[in-house]
Amino acid sequence: DGLKMHFSMKGGAFSRRQGVIKAVDDINFKIYPNETFGLVGESGCGKTTVGRAILKAMEPTGGKVVYQRKNGDKVDLVPLNQKQLRPIRQEVQMIFQDPYSSLSPRMTVQEILEEPLRLAGIKDKKYLYEQAKEMIQQVGLRASHLMRYPHAFSGGQRQRIGIARALITRPRFIVADEAVSALDVSVQAQILEILSELKEKFDLSYLFISHDLSVVKYLCDRVGVMYLGRIVEVADTDVLYNKPLHPYTEALMHAIPDIEERSIRSDILGGEIPDAANPPSGCAFHNRCKYCKEICKTKTPELKTFSETHNGEEILRQSACHLAEEIYLKQ
Numbered sequence: 001d002g003l004k005m006h007f008s009m010k011g012g013a014f015s016r017r018q019g020v021i022k023a024v025d026d027i028n029f030k031i032y033p034n035e036t037f038g039l040v041g042e043s044g045c046g047k048t049t050v051g052r053a054i055l056k057a058m059e060p061t062g063g064k065v066v067y068q069r070k071n072g073d074k075v076d077l078v079p080l081n082q083k084q085l086r087p088i089r090q091e092v093q094m095i096f097q098d099p100y101s102s103l104s105p106r107m108t109v110q111e112i113l114e115e116p117l118r119l120a121g122i123k124d125k126k127y128l129y130e131q132a133k134e135m136i137q138q139v140g141l142r143a144s145h146l147m148r149y150p151h152a153f154s155g156g157q158r159q160r161i162g163i164a165r166a167l168i169t170r171p172r173f174i175v176a177d178e179a180v181s182a183l184d185v186s187v188q189a190q191i192l193e194i195l196s197e198l199k200e201k202f203d204l205s206y207l208f209i210s211h212d213l214s215v216v217k218y219l220c221d222r223v224g225v226m227y228l229g230r231i232v233e234v235a236d237t238d239v240l241y242n243k244p245l246h247p248y249t250e251a252l253m254h255a256i257p258d259i260e261e262r263s264i265r266s267d268i269l270g271g272e273i274p275d276a277a278n279p280p281s282g283c284a285f286h287n288r289c290k291y292c293k294e295i296c297k298t299k300t301p302e303l304k305t306f307s308e309t310h311n312g313e314e315i316l317r318q319s320a321c322h323l324a325e326e327i328y329l330k331q
């Protein structure tokens, strides 16, 4: 089915120094070739944990992350150790949130860009330089920038360097966690433009994690909405934004009427946000949901697939709400 990444986690918990916390549960999504899949939600909903689990920056205690390699082999990344993961890291890379702290201040841009290739065992200096030069140009900077140190660059330029570093191993899949959140809006637009151009040029897929609904709407083909460690809705971007199929998504869209201001802030929906480590019984959204019924308080809704006709085409979408059909589809 052209699957590139299948992330599934049931009862998944993550070890942290403070002990084991249950940050995400029953997460299940697929990302297809040349697709940008957005993961949105309020801070603390577990979306960053999902991104980190993929490259094991955070150690999952259960679940599966099935990645389909270039040669077609499907491999579960969860049981692999760091050494076994090394060849996969060439194909799956990450763009970090903070362009100020993710680049080593003691390395030149050339050293920063060459590092992932050196880690892959490449030693040919001429080849390394040629690759660094090509990548720095791909992100709109100049070869002369390679000799400088990160402090000489603006936030937007540093994020371009971060993107060049992620792309230098010619990956197929990129996890971008809040990749433009630290930047000014005008610089954000430039970086989003670069990400979409590079997606086409290098045939990339992205997992784009963000709390910013306008950025996600601009960049993503499909979107998964997370609430307290679970995915509550998945749909094509246009469909999800125009016709939500889950009360949480609907509340997000209504709470932020100005499309330019669609950042998810924790105070916008009202109601107490429960503790993610100890979510409410039944549907975790029930204490904030205007449609809540008795069943919602005791039974956890599963993520169900619905078929709809949209502009004459059949589309599949998913919602984890007991009343999705009643509220949205029987009107």
Ligand code: SF4
Pocket: 246, 247, 248, 283, 284, 285, 286, 287, 289, 290, 291, 292, 293, 296, 301, 320, 321, 322, 323, 324
């Ligand atoms: Fe609201 Fe019930 Fe649906 Fe949860 S299951 S979103 S509480 S209607």
